[in-house]
Amino acid sequence: MKTSELKNALRNMGIMEQIRKRQNELWINAYDPFGNFLASTSVGTSGRIETYSSILGIPLSDQRQLIGYMMDYAQTPIEQRSDEKRWNVVIGQDGNRNGLTVWAKGSMRPYYTSSTTDIAELSNFQNVFTDSEFNELIEHLKKLPHGDTYAKIAELGKREVDE
8 A cells, every 4th residue: 555545545534644753753643623643654664553441432333444554554565655746835035044935744743834944953853744745735835925926935835755
């Protein structure tokens, strides 16, 4: 199962998903609509899945479906999970410190600008967008006042992440 397929499956169930760094690994965490932590699986390790007691608060059929999706993903070889390119969205540079200003993904708010990022930090998961996440960022920006301008700046600053 590809990462984007897992994310879409969880969203279709009404489950919020978020990629977070934990113990130097990226994890896909699943939350119910109230923000209760249900389950997680490691993006970088095959076969790892964790569930939490709050999973008991959703219907049994949803529990089975969620665990099934997580198991399918955990059993997929890592090299077969990615189906999207990864992007940084650079919108400025601080000439005095060689720092960059980039769009980043947050946990308390969906997107924010980070102005303390240097080149070494571009690979941090908060600063990396997949194709679908980039499209979501553009949709978000277009809803803001002067959003078409912000979206155009983001499109101009889109650059592929160096692996």
